[in-house]
Amino acid sequence: MRSKAFPYPLLKIGVTVLLALLASWTLWQLYAYYTYAPQTRDGRLRADTIPLAADVSGRVEAVLVHDNEVVKRGQTLFVIDTARLTNDLAEADAAVATAQAQLASAQREDKRYRTLADVVAPQEVDNRRSAVEEARARHAQALASRERARINLDRAKVVAPVNGIVTNFSLRPGAYATAGQPVMALLDRDSFYVSGYFEETKLARMHAGMSAQVRIMGEDRPLRGHVEGVSAGIEDRERTTAPGTLLANVNPTFSWIRLAQRVPVRIALDEVPPGVTLVAGRTATVSLEESDSTIRKPAGTTE
Structure with a gap:
Protein backbone atom coordinates (compact mmCIF):
# COMPACT_ATOMS: atom_id res chain seq x y z
CA MET A 1 0.00 0.00 0.00
CA ARG A 2 1.53 3.27 -1.15
CA SER A 3 1.44 6.31 1.21
CA LYS A 4 0.14 9.60 -0.03
CA ALA A 5 2.80 12.16 -0.99
CA PHE A 6 3.03 15.28 1.22
CA PRO A 7 1.51 18.27 -0.62
CA TYR A 8 4.66 20.42 -0.72
CA PRO A 9 3.25 22.80 -3.38
CA LEU A 10 0.28 23.62 -1.14
CA LEU A 11 2.64 24.16 1.80
CA LYS A 12 4.74 26.58 -0.24
CA ILE A 13 1.65 28.48 -1.31
CA GLY A 14 0.39 28.64 2.28
CA VAL A 15 3.73 29.87 3.62
CA THR A 16 3.95 32.45 0.85
CA VAL A 17 0.44 33.73 1.57
CA LEU A 18 1.18 33.83 5.32
CA LEU A 19 4.40 35.78 4.77
CA ALA A 20 2.61 38.18 2.42
CA LEU A 21 -0.12 38.79 4.99
CA LEU A 22 2.47 39.27 7.73
CA ALA A 23 4.41 41.72 5.57
CA SER A 24 1.22 43.61 4.71
CA TRP A 25 0.24 43.80 8.38
CA THR A 26 3.74 45.00 9.31
CA LEU A 27 3.72 47.65 6.59
CA TRP A 28 0.28 48.83 7.65
CA GLN A 29 1.38 49.06 11.29
CA LEU A 30 4.45 51.04 10.29
CA TYR A 31 2.37 53.32 8.08
CA ALA A 32 -0.20 53.90 10.81
CA TYR A 33 2.53 54.51 13.39
CA TYR A 34 4.45 57.07 11.38
CA THR A 35 1.30 58.69 9.98
CA TYR A 36 -1.12 58.84 12.90
CA ALA A 37 0.66 57.83 16.15
CA PRO A 38 1.59 60.83 18.31
CA GLN A 39 5.34 60.57 17.88
CA THR A 40 7.99 62.58 16.10
CA ARG A 41 11.70 62.33 15.51
CA ASP A 42 11.84 66.07 14.87
CA GLY A 43 12.31 67.46 18.37
CA ARG A 44 14.74 69.83 20.01
CA LEU A 45 15.88 70.29 23.59
CA ARG A 46 15.30 73.93 24.54
CA ALA A 47 16.03 76.25 27.46
CA ASP A 48 15.45 79.91 28.23
CA THR A 49 18.46 82.12 27.49
CA ILE A 50 18.84 85.42 29.33
CA PRO A 51 21.01 88.11 27.70
CA LEU A 52 22.73 89.98 30.53
CA ALA A 53 23.79 93.61 30.33
CA ALA A 54 25.27 96.06 32.77
CA ASP A 55 22.82 98.49 34.35
CA VAL A 56 25.43 101.26 34.29
CA SER A 57 28.11 102.11 31.75
CA GLY A 58 31.76 101.78 32.68
CA ARG A 59 34.96 99.79 32.47
CA VAL A 60 34.75 96.16 33.60
CA GLU A 61 36.76 95.98 36.81
CA ALA A 62 36.54 92.25 37.56
CA VAL A 63 35.15 89.12 35.90
CA LEU A 64 34.32 86.43 38.43
CA VAL A 65 33.07 83.62 36.16
CA HIS A 66 34.28 81.74 33.10
CA ASP A 67 32.68 80.12 30.08
CA ASN A 68 30.42 77.11 30.80
CA GLU A 69 30.48 77.74 34.56
CA VAL A 70 27.41 76.73 36.57
CA VAL A 71 26.24 79.67 38.70
CA LYS A 72 23.59 80.16 41.35
CA ARG A 73 20.96 82.85 41.57
CA GLY A 74 22.41 85.98 43.18
CA GLN A 75 26.04 85.07 42.43
CA THR A 76 28.17 87.99 41.24
CA LEU A 77 29.23 87.58 37.60
CA PHE A 78 31.25 90.72 36.90
CA VAL A 79 31.80 94.17 38.40
CA ILE A 80 31.85 97.59 36.75
CA ASP A 81 34.53 100.07 37.92
CA THR A 82 33.18 101.48 41.19
CA ARG A 155 24.14 97.78 40.27
CA ALA A 156 27.86 97.93 39.49
CA LYS A 157 27.84 94.28 40.55
CA VAL A 158 25.98 92.24 37.94
CA VAL A 159 24.50 89.13 39.54
CA ALA A 160 22.83 86.05 38.09
CA PRO A 161 19.03 86.45 38.09
CA VAL A 162 18.50 82.65 37.89
CA ASN A 163 20.34 79.40 38.43
CA GLY A 164 22.12 79.09 35.13
CA ILE A 165 25.09 78.20 32.99
CA VAL A 166 27.37 80.83 31.50
CA THR A 167 27.64 80.18 27.77
CA ASN A 168 29.53 81.68 24.84
CA PHE A 169 31.33 83.98 27.28
CA SER A 170 34.33 86.09 26.32
CA LEU A 171 34.13 89.19 28.56
CA ARG A 172 37.49 90.24 30.02
CA PRO A 173 38.54 92.87 32.60
CA GLY A 174 39.23 96.24 31.01
CA ALA A 175 36.46 96.01 28.42
CA TYR A 176 33.93 98.82 28.36
CA ALA A 177 30.34 97.84 29.10
CA THR A 178 27.50 100.04 27.87
CA ALA A 179 24.31 100.13 29.91
CA GLY A 180 21.61 98.02 28.34
CA GLN A 181 23.91 96.33 25.80
CA PRO A 182 24.17 92.54 26.44
CA VAL A 183 27.69 91.29 27.09
CA MET A 184 26.98 87.67 28.03
CA ALA A 185 24.32 84.96 27.86
CA LEU A 186 23.05 82.98 30.82
CA LEU A 187 21.16 79.76 30.13
CA ASP A 188 18.51 79.03 32.76
CA ARG A 189 19.25 75.45 33.83
CA ASP A 190 15.86 75.14 35.54
CA SER A 191 13.95 75.85 32.31
CA PHE A 192 14.88 72.92 30.06
CA TYR A 193 12.02 71.59 27.96
CA VAL A 194 11.52 69.83 24.64
CA SER A 195 9.88 71.25 21.54
CA GLY A 196 8.40 68.44 19.49
CA TYR A 197 7.38 69.35 15.94
CA PHE A 198 4.38 67.10 15.28
CA GLU A 199 2.55 66.74 11.99
CA GLU A 200 -0.91 68.31 12.04
CA THR A 201 -2.50 64.91 11.29
CA LYS A 202 -1.50 63.76 14.79
CA LEU A 203 -2.87 66.68 16.80
CA ALA A 204 -6.29 65.07 17.26
CA ARG A 205 -4.67 62.28 19.29
CA MET A 206 -2.86 64.49 21.79
CA HIS A 207 -3.81 66.91 24.54
CA ALA A 208 -2.25 68.71 27.47
CA GLY A 209 -1.17 66.39 30.26
CA MET A 210 -0.30 63.33 28.16
CA SER A 211 2.79 61.50 29.35
CA ALA A 212 5.75 61.62 26.99
CA GLN A 213 8.92 59.65 26.50
CA VAL A 214 11.87 61.63 25.17
CA ARG A 215 15.03 60.12 23.74
CA ILE A 216 17.96 62.44 23.22
CA MET A 217 20.24 61.50 20.33
CA GLY A 218 23.33 59.83 21.72
CA GLU A 219 21.74 58.95 25.07
CA ASP A 220 20.64 55.40 25.95
CA ARG A 221 18.27 56.28 28.77
CA PRO A 222 14.94 57.99 28.01
CA LEU A 223 13.62 61.11 29.71
CA ARG A 224 10.08 61.34 31.04
CA GLY A 225 7.79 64.33 30.65
CA HIS A 226 4.31 65.50 29.80
CA VAL A 227 2.63 67.75 27.25
CA GLU A 228 2.30 71.34 28.46
CA GLY A 229 0.56 72.72 25.40
CA VAL A 230 0.32 73.02 21.64
CA SER A 231 1.39 76.14 19.78
CA ALA A 232 -1.58 78.38 18.91
CA GLY A 233 -0.28 79.39 15.48
CA ILE A 234 2.38 78.85 12.83
CA GLU A 235 3.53 81.00 9.93
CA ASP A 236 1.59 80.79 6.64
CA ARG A 237 4.35 81.02 4.04
CA GLU A 238 1.88 81.09 1.14
CA ARG A 239 0.23 84.32 2.26
CA THR A 240 1.60 87.85 2.24
CA THR A 241 0.13 91.35 2.34
CA ALA A 242 -0.03 93.21 -0.96
CA PRO A 243 1.78 96.57 -0.71
CA GLY A 244 -0.52 99.58 -0.80
CA THR A 245 -3.77 97.62 -0.38
CA LEU A 246 -3.17 95.69 2.87
CA LEU A 247 -5.07 92.79 1.27
CA ALA A 248 -4.05 89.16 1.41
CA ASN A 249 -1.82 88.02 -1.44
CA VAL A 250 -2.09 84.21 -1.65
CA ASN A 251 0.24 82.19 -3.84
CA PRO A 252 -2.00 80.44 -6.45
CA THR A 253 0.27 77.40 -6.82
CA PHE A 254 -0.96 73.98 -5.67
CA SER A 255 1.10 70.85 -5.12
CA TRP A 256 -0.38 67.44 -5.84
CA ILE A 257 1.48 66.07 -2.84
CA ARG A 258 0.59 68.16 0.18
CA LEU A 259 2.91 67.79 3.17
CA ALA A 260 1.43 68.04 6.64
CA GLN A 261 2.37 71.16 8.54
CA ARG A 262 4.62 70.82 11.57
CA VAL A 263 3.16 72.24 14.79
CA PRO A 264 5.36 72.88 17.87
CA VAL A 265 4.30 71.02 21.01
CA ARG A 266 5.95 71.91 24.33
CA ILE A 267 7.02 68.97 26.49
CA ALA A 268 7.87 69.63 30.15
CA LEU A 269 10.57 67.37 31.59
CA ASP A 270 9.60 65.48 34.75
CA GLU A 271 12.42 62.93 35.10
CA VAL A 272 15.97 63.26 33.82
CA PRO A 273 18.24 60.25 34.47
CA PRO A 274 21.50 61.04 36.27
CA GLY A 275 24.40 61.60 33.93
CA VAL A 276 22.32 62.74 30.95
CA THR A 277 23.86 65.92 29.53
CA LEU A 278 21.24 68.55 28.81
CA VAL A 279 22.39 70.85 26.03
CA ALA A 280 19.92 73.23 24.43
CA GLY A 281 19.60 72.40 20.75
CA ARG A 282 20.17 68.64 20.98
CA THR A 283 18.00 66.46 18.76
CA ALA A 284 15.20 64.51 20.44
CA THR A 285 12.62 61.88 19.57
CA VAL A 286 9.27 62.32 21.33
CA SER A 287 6.63 59.60 21.79
CA LEU A 288 3.35 60.32 23.55
CA GLU A 289 1.54 57.63 25.50
CA GLU A 290 -2.15 57.38 24.64
CA SER A 291 -3.14 55.11 27.53
CA ASP A 292 -5.67 56.73 29.86
CA SER A 293 -3.66 55.54 32.84
CA THR A 294 -0.72 57.70 31.81
CA ILE A 295 -2.66 60.92 31.28
CA ARG A 296 -1.42 63.67 33.59
CA LYS A 297 -3.79 66.45 34.62
CA PRO A 298 -2.55 69.86 33.47
CA ALA A 299 -1.42 72.26 36.18
CA GLY A 300 -4.12 74.61 37.45
CA THR A 301 -7.11 72.36 36.69
CA THR A 302 -9.63 71.21 39.28
CA GLU A 303 -11.97 68.28 39.58
Whole structure:
Protein backbone atom coordinates (compact mmCIF):
# COMPACT_ATOMS: atom_id res chain seq x y z
CA MET A 1 0.00 0.00 0.00
CA ARG A 2 1.53 3.27 -1.15
CA SER A 3 1.44 6.31 1.21
CA LYS A 4 0.14 9.60 -0.03
CA ALA A 5 2.80 12.16 -0.99
CA PHE A 6 3.03 15.28 1.22
CA PRO A 7 1.51 18.27 -0.62
CA TYR A 8 4.66 20.42 -0.72
CA PRO A 9 3.25 22.80 -3.38
CA LEU A 10 0.28 23.62 -1.14
CA LEU A 11 2.64 24.16 1.80
CA LYS A 12 4.74 26.58 -0.24
CA ILE A 13 1.65 28.48 -1.31
CA GLY A 14 0.39 28.64 2.28
CA VAL A 15 3.73 29.87 3.62
CA THR A 16 3.95 32.45 0.85
CA VAL A 17 0.44 33.73 1.57
CA LEU A 18 1.18 33.83 5.32
CA LEU A 19 4.40 35.78 4.77
CA ALA A 20 2.61 38.18 2.42
CA LEU A 21 -0.12 38.79 4.99
CA LEU A 22 2.47 39.27 7.73
CA ALA A 23 4.41 41.72 5.57
CA SER A 24 1.22 43.61 4.71
CA TRP A 25 0.24 43.80 8.38
CA THR A 26 3.74 45.00 9.31
CA LEU A 27 3.72 47.65 6.59
CA TRP A 28 0.28 48.83 7.65
CA GLN A 29 1.38 49.06 11.29
CA LEU A 30 4.45 51.04 10.29
CA TYR A 31 2.37 53.32 8.08
CA ALA A 32 -0.20 53.90 10.81
CA TYR A 33 2.53 54.51 13.39
CA TYR A 34 4.45 57.07 11.38
CA THR A 35 1.30 58.69 9.98
CA TYR A 36 -1.12 58.84 12.90
CA ALA A 37 0.66 57.83 16.15
CA PRO A 38 1.59 60.83 18.31
CA GLN A 39 5.34 60.57 17.88
CA THR A 40 7.99 62.58 16.10
CA ARG A 41 11.70 62.33 15.51
CA ASP A 42 11.84 66.07 14.87
CA GLY A 43 12.31 67.46 18.37
CA ARG A 44 14.74 69.83 20.01
CA LEU A 45 15.88 70.29 23.59
CA ARG A 46 15.30 73.93 24.54
CA ALA A 47 16.03 76.25 27.46
CA ASP A 48 15.45 79.91 28.23
CA THR A 49 18.46 82.12 27.49
CA ILE A 50 18.84 85.42 29.33
CA PRO A 51 21.01 88.11 27.70
CA LEU A 52 22.73 89.98 30.53
CA ALA A 53 23.79 93.61 30.33
CA ALA A 54 25.27 96.06 32.77
CA ASP A 55 22.82 98.49 34.35
CA VAL A 56 25.43 101.26 34.29
CA SER A 57 28.11 102.11 31.75
CA GLY A 58 31.76 101.78 32.68
CA ARG A 59 34.96 99.79 32.47
CA VAL A 60 34.75 96.16 33.60
CA GLU A 61 36.76 95.98 36.81
CA ALA A 62 36.54 92.25 37.56
CA VAL A 63 35.15 89.12 35.90
CA LEU A 64 34.32 86.43 38.43
CA VAL A 65 33.07 83.62 36.16
CA HIS A 66 34.28 81.74 33.10
CA ASP A 67 32.68 80.12 30.08
CA ASN A 68 30.42 77.11 30.80
CA GLU A 69 30.48 77.74 34.56
CA VAL A 70 27.41 76.73 36.57
CA VAL A 71 26.24 79.67 38.70
CA LYS A 72 23.59 80.16 41.35
CA ARG A 73 20.96 82.85 41.57
CA GLY A 74 22.41 85.98 43.18
CA GLN A 75 26.04 85.07 42.43
CA THR A 76 28.17 87.99 41.24
CA LEU A 77 29.23 87.58 37.60
CA PHE A 78 31.25 90.72 36.90
CA VAL A 79 31.80 94.17 38.40
CA ILE A 80 31.85 97.59 36.75
CA ASP A 81 34.53 100.07 37.92
CA THR A 82 33.18 101.48 41.19
CA ALA A 83 35.58 104.46 41.62
CA ARG A 84 33.52 106.86 39.50
CA LEU A 85 30.25 105.59 40.91
CA THR A 86 31.53 106.02 44.48
CA ASN A 87 32.49 109.59 43.63
CA ASP A 88 29.02 110.21 42.19
CA LEU A 89 27.49 109.02 45.46
CA ALA A 90 29.77 111.34 47.46
CA GLU A 91 28.72 114.28 45.28
CA ALA A 92 25.08 113.33 45.81
CA ASP A 93 25.61 113.27 49.59
CA ALA A 94 27.11 116.75 49.43
CA ALA A 95 24.21 117.98 47.31
CA VAL A 96 21.75 116.64 49.88
CA ALA A 97 23.60 118.40 52.69
CA THR A 98 23.59 121.68 50.73
CA ALA A 99 19.88 121.40 49.93
CA GLN A 100 19.10 120.57 53.54
CA ALA A 101 20.99 123.66 54.74
CA GLN A 102 19.22 125.85 52.22
CA LEU A 103 15.86 124.45 53.30
CA ALA A 104 16.64 125.15 56.96
CA SER A 105 17.70 128.72 56.12
CA ALA A 106 14.56 129.32 54.08
CA GLN A 107 12.40 127.98 56.91
CA ARG A 108 14.06 130.33 59.42
CA GLU A 109 13.52 133.30 57.11
CA ASP A 110 9.89 132.33 56.60
CA LYS A 111 9.34 132.03 60.34
CA ARG A 112 10.98 135.42 60.98
CA TYR A 113 8.91 137.21 58.33
CA ARG A 114 5.69 135.64 59.57
CA THR A 115 6.34 137.07 63.04
CA LEU A 116 6.88 140.46 61.40
CA ALA A 117 3.75 140.29 59.30
CA ASP A 118 2.46 143.53 60.83
CA VAL A 119 5.49 145.60 59.79
CA VAL A 120 6.54 144.05 56.44
CA ALA A 121 4.73 143.96 53.16
CA PRO A 122 2.52 140.87 52.56
CA GLN A 123 4.42 140.23 49.33
CA GLU A 124 7.64 139.70 51.31
CA VAL A 125 5.90 137.13 53.48
CA ASP A 126 4.64 135.32 50.39
CA ASN A 127 8.14 135.40 48.84
CA ARG A 128 9.64 133.72 51.91
CA ARG A 129 6.90 131.07 51.85
CA SER A 130 7.63 130.41 48.17
CA ALA A 131 11.36 130.20 48.94
CA VAL A 132 10.62 127.45 51.49
CA GLU A 133 8.64 125.45 48.95
CA GLU A 134 11.41 125.79 46.37
CA ALA A 135 14.05 124.76 48.89
CA ARG A 136 11.94 121.77 49.92
CA ALA A 137 11.62 120.72 46.27
CA ARG A 138 15.39 121.05 45.72
CA HIS A 139 15.98 118.95 48.84
CA ALA A 140 13.62 116.23 47.56
CA GLN A 141 15.39 116.28 44.18
CA ALA A 142 18.77 115.95 45.89
CA LEU A 143 17.49 112.96 47.89
CA ALA A 144 16.25 111.30 44.69
CA SER A 145 19.60 111.93 42.97
CA ARG A 146 21.45 110.41 45.91
CA GLU A 147 19.20 107.35 45.81
CA ARG A 148 19.89 106.96 42.09
CA ALA A 149 23.63 107.23 42.73
CA ARG A 150 23.35 104.57 45.44
CA ILE A 151 21.40 102.28 43.10
CA ASN A 152 24.00 102.75 40.37
CA LEU A 153 26.75 101.81 42.81
CA ASP A 154 24.81 98.71 43.89
CA ARG A 155 24.14 97.78 40.27
CA ALA A 156 27.86 97.93 39.49
CA LYS A 157 27.84 94.28 40.55
CA VAL A 158 25.98 92.24 37.94
CA VAL A 159 24.50 89.13 39.54
CA ALA A 160 22.83 86.05 38.09
CA PRO A 161 19.03 86.45 38.09
CA VAL A 162 18.50 82.65 37.89
CA ASN A 163 20.34 79.40 38.43
CA GLY A 164 22.12 79.09 35.13
CA ILE A 165 25.09 78.20 32.99
CA VAL A 166 27.37 80.83 31.50
CA THR A 167 27.64 80.18 27.77
CA ASN A 168 29.53 81.68 24.84
CA PHE A 169 31.33 83.98 27.28
CA SER A 170 34.33 86.09 26.32
CA LEU A 171 34.13 89.19 28.56
CA ARG A 172 37.49 90.24 30.02
CA PRO A 173 38.54 92.87 32.60
CA GLY A 174 39.23 96.24 31.01
CA ALA A 175 36.46 96.01 28.42
CA TYR A 176 33.93 98.82 28.36
CA ALA A 177 30.34 97.84 29.10
CA THR A 178 27.50 100.04 27.87
CA ALA A 179 24.31 100.13 29.91
CA GLY A 180 21.61 98.02 28.34
CA GLN A 181 23.91 96.33 25.80
CA PRO A 182 24.17 92.54 26.44
CA VAL A 183 27.69 91.29 27.09
CA MET A 184 26.98 87.67 28.03
CA ALA A 185 24.32 84.96 27.86
CA LEU A 186 23.05 82.98 30.82
CA LEU A 187 21.16 79.76 30.13
CA ASP A 188 18.51 79.03 32.76
CA ARG A 189 19.25 75.45 33.83
CA ASP A 190 15.86 75.14 35.54
CA SER A 191 13.95 75.85 32.31
CA PHE A 192 14.88 72.92 30.06
CA TYR A 193 12.02 71.59 27.96
CA VAL A 194 11.52 69.83 24.64
CA SER A 195 9.88 71.25 21.54
CA GLY A 196 8.40 68.44 19.49
CA TYR A 197 7.38 69.35 15.94
CA PHE A 198 4.38 67.10 15.28
CA GLU A 199 2.55 66.74 11.99
CA GLU A 200 -0.91 68.31 12.04
CA THR A 201 -2.50 64.91 11.29
CA LYS A 202 -1.50 63.76 14.79
CA LEU A 203 -2.87 66.68 16.80
CA ALA A 204 -6.29 65.07 17.26
CA ARG A 205 -4.67 62.28 19.29
CA MET A 206 -2.86 64.49 21.79
CA HIS A 207 -3.81 66.91 24.54
CA ALA A 208 -2.25 68.71 27.47
CA GLY A 209 -1.17 66.39 30.26
CA MET A 210 -0.30 63.33 28.16
CA SER A 211 2.79 61.50 29.35
CA ALA A 212 5.75 61.62 26.99
CA GLN A 213 8.92 59.65 26.50
CA VAL A 214 11.87 61.63 25.17
CA ARG A 215 15.03 60.12 23.74
CA ILE A 216 17.96 62.44 23.22
CA MET A 217 20.24 61.50 20.33
CA GLY A 218 23.33 59.83 21.72
CA GLU A 219 21.74 58.95 25.07
CA ASP A 220 20.64 55.40 25.95
CA ARG A 221 18.27 56.28 28.77
CA PRO A 222 14.94 57.99 28.01
CA LEU A 223 13.62 61.11 29.71
CA ARG A 224 10.08 61.34 31.04
CA GLY A 225 7.79 64.33 30.65
CA HIS A 226 4.31 65.50 29.80
CA VAL A 227 2.63 67.75 27.25
CA GLU A 228 2.30 71.34 28.46
CA GLY A 229 0.56 72.72 25.40
CA VAL A 230 0.32 73.02 21.64
CA SER A 231 1.39 76.14 19.78
CA ALA A 232 -1.58 78.38 18.91
CA GLY A 233 -0.28 79.39 15.48
CA ILE A 234 2.38 78.85 12.83
CA GLU A 235 3.53 81.00 9.93
CA ASP A 236 1.59 80.79 6.64
CA ARG A 237 4.35 81.02 4.04
CA GLU A 238 1.88 81.09 1.14
CA ARG A 239 0.23 84.32 2.26
CA THR A 240 1.60 87.85 2.24
CA THR A 241 0.13 91.35 2.34
CA ALA A 242 -0.03 93.21 -0.96
CA PRO A 243 1.78 96.57 -0.71
CA GLY A 244 -0.52 99.58 -0.80
CA THR A 245 -3.77 97.62 -0.38
CA LEU A 246 -3.17 95.69 2.87
CA LEU A 247 -5.07 92.79 1.27
CA ALA A 248 -4.05 89.16 1.41
CA ASN A 249 -1.82 88.02 -1.44
CA VAL A 250 -2.09 84.21 -1.65
CA ASN A 251 0.24 82.19 -3.84
CA PRO A 252 -2.00 80.44 -6.45
CA THR A 253 0.27 77.40 -6.82
CA PHE A 254 -0.96 73.98 -5.67
CA SER A 255 1.10 70.85 -5.12
CA TRP A 256 -0.38 67.44 -5.84
CA ILE A 257 1.48 66.07 -2.84
CA ARG A 258 0.59 68.16 0.18
CA LEU A 259 2.91 67.79 3.17
CA ALA A 260 1.43 68.04 6.64
CA GLN A 261 2.37 71.16 8.54
CA ARG A 262 4.62 70.82 11.57
CA VAL A 263 3.16 72.24 14.79
CA PRO A 264 5.36 72.88 17.87
CA VAL A 265 4.30 71.02 21.01
CA ARG A 266 5.95 71.91 24.33
CA ILE A 267 7.02 68.97 26.49
CA ALA A 268 7.87 69.63 30.15
CA LEU A 269 10.57 67.37 31.59
CA ASP A 270 9.60 65.48 34.75
CA GLU A 271 12.42 62.93 35.10
CA VAL A 272 15.97 63.26 33.82
CA PRO A 273 18.24 60.25 34.47
CA PRO A 274 21.50 61.04 36.27
CA GLY A 275 24.40 61.60 33.93
CA VAL A 276 22.32 62.74 30.95
CA THR A 277 23.86 65.92 29.53
CA LEU A 278 21.24 68.55 28.81
CA VAL A 279 22.39 70.85 26.03
CA ALA A 280 19.92 73.23 24.43
CA GLY A 281 19.60 72.40 20.75
CA ARG A 282 20.17 68.64 20.98
CA THR A 283 18.00 66.46 18.76
CA ALA A 284 15.20 64.51 20.44
CA THR A 285 12.62 61.88 19.57
CA VAL A 286 9.27 62.32 21.33
CA SER A 287 6.63 59.60 21.79
CA LEU A 288 3.35 60.32 23.55
CA GLU A 289 1.54 57.63 25.50
CA GLU A 290 -2.15 57.38 24.64
CA SER A 291 -3.14 55.11 27.53
CA ASP A 292 -5.67 56.73 29.86
CA SER A 293 -3.66 55.54 32.84
CA THR A 294 -0.72 57.70 31.81
CA ILE A 295 -2.66 60.92 31.28
CA ARG A 296 -1.42 63.67 33.59
CA LYS A 297 -3.79 66.45 34.62
CA PRO A 298 -2.55 69.86 33.47
CA ALA A 299 -1.42 72.26 36.18
CA GLY A 300 -4.12 74.61 37.45
CA THR A 301 -7.11 72.36 36.69
CA THR A 302 -9.63 71.21 39.28
CA GLU A 303 -11.97 68.28 39.58
